[in-house]
């Protein structure tokens with residue numbers, strides 16, 4: 001909350017653009033996802049300094065780093081570590097703030113990452129899933145923000161674009177070099193913060209959702225129709241089966257392990273999409 005302290009998007013972009021060149025690529029990192037730890041010629045800010053407020057969820061650092069991928073001339077990347085959630089009581093405008101900064105600044109590519117529960121029984125813990133479709137109208141808050149028309153959408157909505165296809169192509173190539181195959185599928189966004197009941201899991205499966213989480217859809221929708229091409233990758237931190245569920249610690253541990261593979265994928269993507 002404290003949403004009244006949030007700075008206007010234009011002034012945030014002005015502040016950031018005065019300090020250095022516009023990034024070629026932006027990444028939003030979800031719970032426990034750790035990538036691109038060593039950017040070069042970088043500058044870092046705490047969210048509070050940039051946005052006026054910071055996140056309140058464990059595992060979400062709440063910092064922005066902008067820097068080059070390597071010491072040689074290379075693409076400039078902006079890494080937003082942590083996000084604001086609807087379940088924290090934030091408005092849609094705050095939840096989408098990092099994305100609005102990215103689109104307003106005119107950064108061409110935005111990769112959204114999140115921790116998600118696997119619904120698809122062929123998934124394993126630690127899988128990375130490119131989000132090709134989403135379901136949002138199970139979430140009353142998302143529905144309220146987007147209007148009644150959403151109720152008419154009975155099928156998963158596509159969010160495929162050139163960027164999400166490119167991620168899948170790079171994934172295929174890395175697979176031939178030995179990396180675990182990328183999954184692709186439908187992400188269902190629920191409000192949270194508690195995990196799903198078994199009845200909800202069953203319902204989501206019947207609705208053909210492959211993964212479930214509490215974020216990302218507002219950000220994908222915000223980027224749609226702007227000059228920024230956005231795509232999302234879910235880190236599958238747990239798979240819903242007959243085993244008892246672990247807690248937030250288990251989610252963080254699985255995210256850390258999968259982060260290494262995501263890091264490899266990201267470096268390839270940044271280099272290829274920015275050249």
Ligand code: HPA
Nearest residue numbers: 115116117195212213214
């Ligand atoms: N459900 C919702 N959000 C999540 C999950 C889950 O099972 N795992 C990680 N984030």
